[in-house]
Every structure is written in structure tokens, then in C-alpha cells.
Amino acid sequence: SDFLDLAATEASGRTAVLEDAWEVTSIALGHLGEDMNTEDAAVLRDARNLIVNDLAPHIRAYVGNAATAMSQGSFSLMQAFNGDARQGILDADDPDRWEFVFPTPSANLWMDNWCIATGAQHPDAAHKFIDWIIAEDQALVECDYIGYPTGSKVFLDTSVEEEFDLPELIFPTQEVLDRLTASEFKGMEARTNILTDAQARSGV
Numbered sequence: 001s002d003f004l005d006l007a008a009t010e011a012s013g014r015t016a017v018l019e020d021a022w023e024v025t026s027i028a029l030g031h032l033g034e035d036m037n038t039e040d041a042a043v044l045r046d047a048r049n050l051i052v053n054d055l056a057p058h059i060r061a062y063v064g065n066a067a068t069a070m071s072q073g074s075f076s077l078m079q080a081f082n083g084d085a086r087q088g089i090l091d092a093d094d095p096d097r098w099e100f101v102f103p104t105p106s107a108n109l110w111m112d113n114w115c116i117a118t119g120a121q122h123p124d125a126a127h128k129f130i131d132w133i134i135a136e137d138q139a140l141v142e143c144d145y146i147g148y149p150t151g152s153k154v155f156l157d158t159s160v161e162e163e164f165d166l167p168e169l170i171f172p173t174q175e176v177l178d179r180l181t182a183s184e185f186k187g188m189e190a191r192t193n194i195l196t197d198a199q200a201r202s203g204v
Contacts, residue, residue, distance in 0.1 A: 001031045003077065003103070004055060011077035012058040016069050018079050019062040021195035022185060024051060026108055027079065036108055039187040048194045056201035067091065070098065083147025086169040100169055102176045109180035112148065143170065 004027065007015040017024050026036050028047035038044065063069045066080030070088030080088070085100045092098060114133070116126045132138055139152035140163065147170055149155045161167040172180075 003027060003079070004031055004050070006077050007055055007058045013060055014074065014076040015059055016061040016063050016066065016075050016078045017055075017059055018066070018081070019064050019195075021188065021191040022183065023079060023108065024062075024198065025191045025194050027051065027055065030103055030106055033105065036106060036181040037184040037186055039190075041190070044187065044190045044194070048190075048197065051194050052197045052201050056198040059198070059202040059204065061204055062195075062199055062202070082169045082172070086147040086166050089169075090165055102172060102180075104179070106179055106181045108183045109177065110183045114151070 017027070025044070025047050028050040029036050029038065029043070031050065032043070032046060034040075034043050034047070060075065061069065063078075066078050066084045067088035069075060069078065070080075070085075071091055071093075073093075078085075080100070082100065082102070085098070089095045089098045089100070114130045116123055116130075120126055133142060134150055134152040136152065136154040139150050139154050140160065143149050143155075144164055149170060154160060158171075161171050164170055
């Protein structure tokens with residue numbers, strides 16, 4: 001709700017959201033107090049009205065990676081993945097200008113995975129790569145680079161969090177995790193249409 005309010009007032013014309021139909025629609029669903037995974041057509045119509053009519057006129061850009069956009073210095077308010085936001089803050093000339101918050105009442109909970117496709121031509125090489133990238137030393141380097149922990153057992157020791165800059169962006173507290181909603185990625189056609197209509201309304 002704060003994001004919508006600020007985008008329409010102080011940050012109008014200086015707001016960016018993700019070029020991601022699921023995440024953009026979730027702004028409205030969070031404001032409405034609805035399930036992030038809803039497929040209810042009436043709820044999604046309400047979400048569309050909020051995004052297209054109330055938010056889109058104030059959006060300057062739809063971005064894939066907020067870190068790059070943050071360095072441009074032309075935005076005051078941004079929707080961003082936590083890892084990208086951390087990278088952007090660390091790379092910014094004026095990092096104190098930015099503060100990242102996990103939205104309330106909820107936001108999307110998700111995780112990336114290392115997978116080997118059925119029928120892969122070189123599964124042994126793939127296994128060796130995964131073994132390498134989740135090994136302790138490399139897992140820490142990878143985490144620092146991408147801003148997200150991986151499935152390495154090194155992260156079972158929470159003391160490793162002290163080795164990172166802005167660890168609160170990499171490792172959300174349990175209190176934050178408990179209120180997030182696991183993304184199921186249902187109803188994508190309706191969400192994609194919302195994003196497309198919003199981009200058209202924004203004229204970008």
C-alpha cells in the first residue's frame with residue numbers, strides 16, 4: 001500500500017517496477033489483502049484496475065535487473081528482488097540513499113534450483129559442476145556474487161552470515177520468512193495480460 005501511495009505522489013515518474021508479471025500483480029494483491037496465488041477472476045480484475053489505472057501512469061520503467069537501474073540515479077522508488085537490490089546498493093555511489101524493505105503483509109517466497117534435465121547429454125559433468133558450485137568455498141563466493149544463499153550445507157551455520165555485506169538482504173529473518181507466500185505461478189495468462197496492459201498505459 002505504501003508503494004502504491006508513494007508511486008502516485010512523491011515518486012511519480014521516478015518509479016520502476018520489475019518486468020515480471022507475477023511480481024507486478026503481487027503489488028496489487030498485497031494491497032488488496034488477497035492470496036498471492038489467487039486464480040479468482042474477480043480478484044485479478046481488481047488487481048488489474050489498481051495496476052493499470054492507479055500505478056501504471058506513474059511508472060517510468062519496467063526493469064529486469066534493479067541493480068543496473070539503481071546505478072542510473074533516475075529513480076526514487078523501485079520494486080526489486082532482494083539480491084539485485086543488495087548488488088545495486090553495494091555498487092551505488094550514494095548507497096545511503098537506498099533502503100530495502102520486505103513488503104507487508106506478504107510478498108513472494110521462491111527459490112532457484114540447480115537441476116539436470118532428463119536426457120542431458122553429460123549428466124556426470126553436470127553432477128560434478130553442481131558438486132563444485134555448492135562446495136563450501138565456492139558457495140560463499142557464489143552467494144556474495146548473486147546475493148542469495150544456495151543449497152550448500154555451509155549455510156546451516158548461521159555464523160557465515162557475518163562474512164557478507166548487507167546480510168539482512170541475503171538472509172531474511174524467520175519473522176519475515178513466516179509471512180511470505182510460496183509462489184505457485186498459477187494464473188499466468190491473466191497476470192501477463194495485466195503487465196502488458198500496464199506497460200501500454202505507462203507508454204514505456
